[in-house]
Every structure is written in structure tokens, then in C-alpha cells.
Amino acid sequence: MNPTLIGLELKRYCRDYVGLFFIAVLPAFMYVVFGAAQTFGKEEIGRGNVALYVMISMAVYGAVTATVSVGGSAAVERMQGWGRQLGLTPLRDGGYVATKAVLAVVIACIPIALIYVIGVASGAQGDLWVWFATAGITLFGASVFALYGLVFGLAFKSESAVGAASGSLVVFAFLGNIFIPLSGVMLTIAKFTPLYGIVSLARYPLTEGYSVDMQGNLSHEALWVPLVNVGVWTLILALLTVYLVRRGRDRQ
């Protein structure tokens, strides 16, 4: 691990004020509108209330957006030929991916911290350990999604790839049971989509696997379902990333 690289990469990110605004402020705003400001926010669920449930969901969305945009920055770098420059250094593929992953985790802390602070101030309630556990799981799950952004960036090598990756997150957030509670066939489909596992795991300390759909029906899901979802998607993304980084070194 190379602290100079990570420090300099962070510095680049802090120069991108617009990007930071969308990563942190937008999901925080969505939490306020869909969680804190709603009357059902005070209703109990598992070890806390619904406001906490919505807060975790939006933190997952924000953190994932952050990590995908880190992957997007890799896209632009590839386009500029920075990959060739790095190909002339002893930095290995693994080191490059690790640097970007650490960067993604650090950047992902920004929306999580902001949304959790707003949560404390706006009536989200739950056991203290649940706050920390959900934040930790969110961070871990989102770090996998640095790979998702990298894959888009490496495969398409253009600025529009960043837009495409972010755009697809909105779709996967709906499909992954993040923005609205799904039921029936939609919920079954959701279990195969990439964000479902992460958000279900992040909520687990709060809900213990129980969920309530729009009709008020209670259902329970075993822990292995989101675990397998996260495991399989991590493997797919990791293999794709290594393949694409190697391909990117060749000019042709």
C-alpha cells in the first residue's frame, strides 16, 4: 500500500467540488425528504425506527455513488493514457486496484458520515451498536462497487461511461429494494440485482432479515441470500476488473 498515491488521489478528489456535492448532498437531501420528513419515520421497526431504515438505504445509495464515481475517474485516466504511464512503473495491477479501492472507501465515508449526522439530528432512532454496524457494512459493501465503476470506466474509456455507470445505479437502486419496498415478482427479481445484497446486509442489524412491504405483510429472509448476492457480484466484478486493467495496458 502506497500512502503517497492515496494522499494525492484524495487531493484530486477534494478539488472536484461539483462531484462531492452530488455524492454527499443529494442522497442526504433524499433522506430528509423520504425519511426524516415523513410521519411513518417514527414507526418502530426491529431495533429502531423507519427513519433509521430510510437513512441506511440512502447512505448505501450515496456511498455506492461515491465509489462508482471513483471508478469513473479511472475511466478518464485511461482515456488520457495514464495507464500507459503507470505501465512504465513498478506499480502492479493489484497495487493499482488496491489504491483505487482504498480511495473509494475513504470517499464513501463522506456521504455516510453526512447522512448519519443528519440522522442523529432529525429523529432516526435505534440501538447504538446498530448505527455503527450498519455504517460499517455499508462502507464494506460500497467498496465492492468501486469495482463496478472501474469496470465501466475500463470497458468504455470515455466520460460518458461515468454517466452511464451512475445512471445505471438509479435503476439498480429501484430494482435492489433501496428506494421503495418491493414485493412479489419484483422482489424475487431484486434478489439477483447487484445492489440488493449490499442494502439487505446493511439493514440486517436493524431488521434481522424481516421486512414489511407496501401492503403491510411481514416476511423474513435468511442471511445467506444477501451474502450469496454480494459474494457472486464481487467475484464477477473483480474478475472483470483484472481482465480489463490488463487489456488497457495494450495500446490496441
Added chain:
Amino acid sequence: MTTTSSPPTGTTTASPPPTTDGIHLEGVTKSFRSGGEMVHAVAGVDLSIAPGQVVAVLGPNGAGKTTTLDMVLGLTEPTTGRITSFGAAPRRAVHEGRVSAVLQTGGLLRDLTARETVRYIASTFPRHEPVEDVLQRAGLSDKAGRLVSKLSGGEQQRLRFALALLPDPDLLILDEPTAGMDVGARREFWRTMHEDATNGRTVLFATHYLEEADNFADRIIMMAGGRIVADGTTEQIRARARGRTVSADVRRGDVGAAVERLRGLTGIASVTTNGERVTAIGEDSDALARLLLLELGGTNLEVTTASLDAAFMAITGEAMDEDTDETEETR
């Protein structure tokens, strides 16, 4: 006419090759698929470069210069053949910091400053020259705090040069380092280069500009159509241009026969055609002119003194002609 004309490389067959020093390419080819067609970017290159030489690779676009340099740098693998770089595989030599390069345009992060860029790359090497040192040697000390996006093209190229100096390499490769620069920036870049890099270091650079090759190289390698078409000292290359260029129009149907007759003359360096125009370079311009006017019915005769430019055109043009002939035959 491959590696034989250069004295240091002529020894490779006579005595055991000095495999731990310099760069050696044996039968190297590179083909890749582009839009469903196989492109033979490098069609068989044998080359040895001894330590301390400053070597220019000259050739038109698509001659295979960049692909060859990329393979020497380990950025891409040869399709066939073998490359050893200081006794090791190319990537190994790069990782050890023995070989570094100034790449063609691109390859910098716009949102870092010049100094940060150097620190970034420096941090990947276990041992490197001091950051302020290389900035100073590249003439960037006063611009080091500026964002890359605010640097001029020439300054960005000097920054790439600073990056290449970091590992204190034995071999420095420059791929068209002055492409897109104006004359002043080009001169300035080479001045910086010359002060520092040629101090006992092996330098291999690709260029379009004959003037650069002439001014800075001990040895010139000319490439065309993925092959080496000439290899020698600048004097040897210039010697090929001794004599004069004679050109004339002949009747379209006679072009083939005229080329045949001209090639039969002694002291002929090259014969090229462009439509009805036949151009020959040779030592005896009078004999060429007489043949063209009296026997071949030539008109619009022109006789010029051959320059290094003409030698370049003759040598590379010839190779390109042969190449197009081949592809036409295979169709």
C-alpha cells in the same frame, strides 16, 4: 541492410552477444486485428543497441516505430520473436528502473500539479532521484506548483521527461517527444534533453524530423512498412543520398520498362514512380538524364541535388512500394 552497417552490432554473430547489456531484438513481429483485418505493424525486426548509443528511429506514420518501442518497454508483447533488455525481459527492466520513457502526448492527470505528478510516479519506485532534482533538470522548477491543465504542450512534455528521469535509467526511450511543438519549444526541449540525458546514457528516440535525428543521434534506424530499411551512422545514411535526383515524365505504358532500365544502371540508389513521373537517385546524373531523354522518351526533365530528406524519401518510399506490391499480389 538491417543491423550489419553499424559497427557495434556487427560483433553479435562473430562473438557471444553481450546479453546483459543494451537491447536486443530477434525476429520480432507484431500483428493485431483491427476492424476484422490483420495488421502487421511490425513485420520482422532484428536489432541490437549498445550501451551509450544515441539512436534515432525514423520513419513515416504507420512504419511501426511506436509499436516497436512499446514492445521494448514491455507495454505490449511481440507476436513472435524475442526481446531482451539489459539481460532481462522488457517489463522486468522497466520495473527495475533501468529503462524509462517519454511517451507520446497524453498520459498525464490534468488535476494534479507538476510537482504532485512527479511525486505520484516517484512513490511507485523503491529508489528514485529526488523530486525537486528532476523538476529542476527538466527546467520546471518555477512551474512545479501549476496544475497540469495549465501547462503548455512543451511544458507537459518536459514534465514527462522529468518522470522519465526519476528512476535514473540506463536507457531512455522517447516516442516522438516533440510532436506538435513549435520550432522554439522543440529546440528548448532538445537543449534540456542534451544537457542531461546523453551523459553516458543510452537514448532511443522516434521522430518524424530528420533534422532532430541528424543533430542528436549517433546512429539512425529507418523503418517503413514494419521493417528496418536502413541502419547506420548519420554519415552513412547521408552517403546514400550522394548523387542527384533525376525525374521525368514517360508515357504511361513505358513506366515499367523505364524503371527496369534505370535500375540496370550502375550507382543507382533508388527508382520510384508516381503515375507517369519516374524519379531516380544515382551518382551519374548525366547518364540518367541521357537515358531518360534519348532512349525512354522522357519529358519535363528535372535534376536536383539530393538532400538527407531525399535519401529518406528514397529509402522509405522504396520500401513502401515493395510493400504495396506484395499486398496487391496476395489479393
